[in-house]
Amino acid sequence: MIFSLMFAFIDLFIIIIFMAVYGRKKKYSEGMLLGVHIPAYAMQDPEVEAFLEDHNKRSKWFYAANVIISTAICFLNLFYFSAFITLWCLWLLFFCCGAFFLLFRDHRRMYDLKVKRGWQGASGSKIVVVDTNVSASGAKLPFSVLWHLPVLAAGTALTFVPGISRLMKYSASWIFILIFGSMFLLFFCMHLVTNRVRNKVYSNDSKINLQVNQLEKRVFSMVWLSGNYANLAAYAVFVYFTVKQEWMGSWALICYISIHTAVGLAVLAGMYYLSFKKKEILDTDDKPLFLDDDIYWKNGWYSNPNDKRLWVQDRFCSANYTTNMARPAGKILTIGTVAVVGVMLVWMCAMFLKIDLTPRYLKVEGEKVTVSAPFYSIDFNVDEIKDIELVDRLPEGSFTRTNGMSDNKQMLGKFEGKEAGELRMYIFRDYSPILKIELPDYTVYINSQKEGEAEQWYRELLLLSVQSDAPRGAESPHW
Amino acid sequence: MIIELNMAGEVPIYVQLRNQIVMGIGKGELKVGEKLPTVRQMALDAGVNTMTVNKAYQVLKAEGFIEIDRRHGATVRPAEDVSGAFREKLEEELELLSAEARLKGVEQSEFLALCEKIFSGMSPEWETV
Numbered sequence: 001m002i003f004s005l006m007f008a009f010i011d012l013f014i015i016i017i018f019m020a021v022y023g024r025k026k027k028y029s030e031g032m033l034l035g036v037h038i039p040a041y042a043m044q045d046p047e048v049e050a051f052l053e054d055h056n057k058r059s060k061w062f063y064a065a066n067v068i069i070s071t072a073i074c075f076l077n078l079f080y081f082s083a084f085i086t087l088w089c090l091w092l093l094f095f096c097c098g099a100f101f102l103l104f105r106d107h108r109r110m111y112d113l114k115v116k117r118g119w120q121g122a123s124g125s126k127i128v129v130v131d132t133n134v135s136a137s138g139a140k141l142p143f144s145v146l147w148h149l150p151v152l153a154a155g156t157a158l159t160f161v162p163g164i165s166r167l168m169k170y171s172a173s174w175i176f177i178l179i180f181g182s183m184f185l186l187f188f189c190m191h192l193v194t195n196r197v198r199n200k201v202y203s204n205d206s207k208i209n210l211q212v213n214q215l216e217k218r219v220f221s222m223v224w225l226s227g228n229y230a231n232l233a234a235y236a237v238f239v240y241f242t243v244k245q246e247w248m249g250s251w252a253l254i255c256y257i258s259i260h261t262a263v264g265l266a267v268l269a270g271m272y273y274l275s276f277k278k279k280e281i282l283d284t285d286d287k288p289l290f291l292d293d294d295i296y297w298k299n300g301w302y303s304n305p306n307d308k309r310l311w312v313q314d315r316f317c318s319a320n321y322t323t324n325m326a327r328p329a330g331k332i333l334t335i336g337t338v339a340v341v342g343v344m345l346v347w348m349c350a351m352f353l354k355i356d357l358t359p360r361y362l363k364v365e366g367e368k369v370t371v372s373a374p375f376y377s378i379d380f381n382v383d384e385i386k387d388i389e390l391v392d393r394l395p396e397g398s399f400t401r402t403n404g405m406s407d408n409k410q411m412l413g414k415f416e417g418k419e420a421g422e423l424r425m426y427i428f429r430d431y432s433p434i435l436k437i438e439l440p441d442y443t444v445y446i447n448s449q450k451e452g453e454a455e456q457w458y459r460e461l462l463l464l465s466v467q468s469d470a471p472r473g474a475e476s477p478h479w
Numbered sequence: 480m481i482i483e484l485n486m487a488g489e490v491p492i493y494v495q496l497r498n499q500i501v502m503g504i505g506k507g508e509l510k511v512g513e514k515l516p517t518v519r520q521m522a523l524d525a526g527v528n529t530m531t532v533n534k535a536y537q538v539l540k541a542e543g544f545i546e547i548d549r550r551h552g553a554t555v556r557p558a559e560d561v562s563g564a565f566r567e568k569l570e571e572e573l574e575l576l577s578a579e580a581r582l583k584g585v586e587q588s589e590f591l592a593l594c595e596k597i598f599s600g601m602s603p604e605w606e607t608v
Contacts, residue, residue, distance in 0.1 A: 128525055130482045132509065135516030135524045199524045204481060289481070306486035307526050 003408075004074045007088065011070035015063055015095070021317045022103050023059045026052060030202070030282065031290035034103075035297060035315040036110040038119050047113065055106045062102055066095050081407065082356035086349040093345075103316060104300030111298045128307075129291050133206040134199045134213050142195045142217035143225055148188050151228045155180055155235055163243040173242065176256075180235040183260075184228055191224040198309070204287040211281050216274060223270040227263045234259040271319055301325050301334075355405065355412065360426050362435070362446055362457040364464060369437075371446060373426050376404060376413045380439055382464045387438040390458050394427065394434065394445060395420050437461070480508040484525055492527055496535035501544055504555055505601040512606035515545060515553040557603070 026034050028043050034055070042048055073091050076084040134141075158164070159177060199213045234256050241252035282288070296304035297315050305326040310333075314320035323330035358374035370379040397417055404413010404425070411425040422442040427434065428449050435454045437444040447454050480503040484495050503509040515521070518536060522529040536553050539545045543558035560566060580590050 128484045128486055128527075130484070130516075130521065130524045132480045132482060132503070132516055132521075135520045136514050138516060138520040138524070196523065198526065201481060206480075308528070309526050 001078070004077045007077065008071045008074040011074065012067065014092075015066055015070065018095070018099050019059075019063045021320075022099055023063050026055060029279075031288065032315075034107050034110045035294075035300075036107060036114055037290050037292045037294050038110075038114055042114075042117070042119055045117075048110075051106075051109065051113070055102075059102060062098060066091075066098075070095070080356055081409070082349070082352035082354075085352045089345045089349055100300065107300050107316075108298060111294055114294070127291065129201040129289065131199065131201045131206055131209045134201070134209045137210060137214075138199060141199075141214045142191075142221035145188065145191050145195060147225050148184070148191065148228055151184060151232045154232055155184065158235060158239045161239055161243060164239060176235065176238045176242075180231060180238075183231040187224045187228040187231065191221055194220040194224065197313075200313075201289055201291065202282060203285045204289050205285060208281060208285045208287075212278055215277055215281065219270050219274045219277075223267050226266055230259050230263045230266070275318075296326075355410075360412075360446070361448070361453075362461075364460050367464070369461065369464075371424070371426060371444060373412060376424060378424060378444070382461070384439050385437060385461065385465060386440065387436075388458065388461050388465065389436045389438075390433045390455065391436050392432050392434070399423065399425075433458075435461075482525070484527070486526075492525075493531050493535040493538065496525075496532065497538050500535070500539060501542075504544060504557060504603060507602045507604035509555050510604045510606040511555050511557060513555045514551070515555065517552050 028038075028040065031037050031040075033043065033048070033052070038048075070088075070091055073084065073087050076087060164173070194217060197217070199209070201209050202212050203209055237252055237256050237259065241249065293304070296302055296307075302312050302315070302322055303325040307324055307326070310324055310327055310329050311321045312324055314322045323334050325331055325334065354374045360371075360373040363370045363372065364382075367382045368379055369382060369385075371377060395417065397419055399411070399415040399417045399420070401411075402414045402416050404411075404415070406412070406415075409429055411427040411429070413425065415423040415425050417423060420443060424442055424444045426444070426446040428447055431447050431449055433454050434445050434447040435458050437446070446457070448457075480499075482496065482499045482503070484492055484499075486492070488495070490498075500509065500515070504511070509515075515536070516524070518529050518532045521532045525532070536545065536547060540547050540553075543560075544555070545553050546556040547553050577590065
């Protein structure tokens with residue numbers, strides 16, 4: 001149930017993010033409606049008004065329907081996990097495709113309407129605009145990446161604090177160092193990318209262009225810098241408590257997580273502040289300059305053979321970057337990413353379906369015993385059996401899964417118990433009895449969902465053991 | 480100054496860049512003494528190769544419109560035509576333009592008025608320190 005609720009919450013989160021980025025009520029902004037440049041007076045056109053109303057209505061229905069469908073799918077988890085995960089992946093696929101289809105189709109309809117009416121630049125513009133004042137100040141706009149160096153120096157010094165290296169033997173300690181290192185690299189690279197982003201021209205007034213570009217670069221570079229300093233603070237918390245009490249306590253862990261959460265909130269706050277301030281500056285502009293490159297966006301994605309850039313700012317979400325599909329690398333990156341994600345999802349569904357649908361059983365053929373399962377099937381000779389026993393439950397104590405899967409319904413694969421040693425589990429939880437087979441290298445635990453099947457396997461093995469004079473179970477079966 | 484480049488036009492990008500910078504200096508949109516963007520930044524913002532921008536800057540330098548310093552980059556610094564080479568070039572281009580205007584039925588007075596109007600729109604400015 002908790003798992004279902006968790007997935008329902010994740011689904012809601014995904015839908016809200018999509019809705020906020022692609023599905024929110026469309027307004028005329030920066031000379032555009034639905035990513036298409038049109039003159040301001042076109043907003044009063046009855047056809048545009050009707051089109052906009054229609055688009056907003058359909059978006060609302062689409063997202064509302066997806067909330068209901070995705071929540072319903074989550075509760076399938078109560079029955080078959082594989083059926084749930086397969087349907088969930090299919091839902092995610094249709095939801096993503098549906099959201100983009102809804103946006104791209106209406107974007108194209110708007111573009112066609114613009115061409116039909118002959119609104120500005122409808123024939124397609126090949127113009128690139130550069131503001132020399134902004135470009136000449138380019139290097140001064142963002143904060144320097146060199147401000148990350150103190151973080152690197154302090155982080156490296158903290159790693160070599162006496163006592164930390166001794167605790168490295170705990171695998172969990174490595175995770176914190178890994179988190180610090182990867183977060184540092186992420187923020188550093190994001191800062192580099194921010195500094196390399198092309199300056200945009202919004203107005204014929206250079207002051208406005210300079211203000212907006214400076215604001216964008218300063219806010220983003222400050223966000224990445226703050227992120228790295230917060231990363232250092234969180235790492236210092238880990239080092240301090242690890243050295244002081246040999247391990248992070250609950251409060252230290254809460255403090256560590258809170259600092260990282262604050263970074264995420266700072267990024268969101270930075271973006272909100274940026275969009276607010278940007279609008280404020282652009283509203284004062286009386287000489288706006290709209291570069292009409294809609295022809296390169298007419299299908300919803302960017303495809304401009306005259307532009308050598310691979311990454312461009314997304315038309316529908318300015319905080320996003322998308323690839324230039326006119327470049328081979330752009331096609332490879334986009335199609336490759338979609339293909340890799342698709343293959344991974346198909347593979348994951350196939351694995352879960354295999355786990356749920358492949359029968360698991362014990363079969364005896366002559367002297368050979370085979371345990372057939374979705375994964376980690378085994379076979380052994382009857383004379384290898386040291387002991388067989390029917391037990392009501394698994395032995396007390398915890399088991400560590402070394403290879404395989406374990407959820408609230410089953411345990412499958414290789415496990416290790418502190419006292420039980422190496423194990424092979426083919427267990428449906430809440431089903432008994434369980435057949436325990438002791439072999440020289442490991443112990444096998446297997447049961448069945450069919451009533452009487454485990455007992456039947458036990459009898460078969462017991463009979464074979466007697467025939468081959470193999471050692472048998474000390475206890476008698478319980479039925 | 481706002482520079483507009485037509486990426487699909489017949490005129491090479493470096494020539495467009497050179498022409499726009501010269502016109503910008505002439506109209507006072509780019510002040511004498513003002514720094515031009517670095518080659519790398521201009522290439523990044525225009526989405527063109529650094530070689531293209533470098534070529535435009537070299538042409539501008541050779542024609543005496545800008546100065547390039549290793550440390551300070553490119554600065555608008557038009558030098559007067561002392562050798563008379565520019566006047567020769569001007570005469571050649573005006574001769575061709577006059578011929579074309581005559582053949583297309585433009586009157587002398589109209590041609591001269593147009594020249595005067597465009598020339599009077601040129602007012603180079605010097606950067607105040």
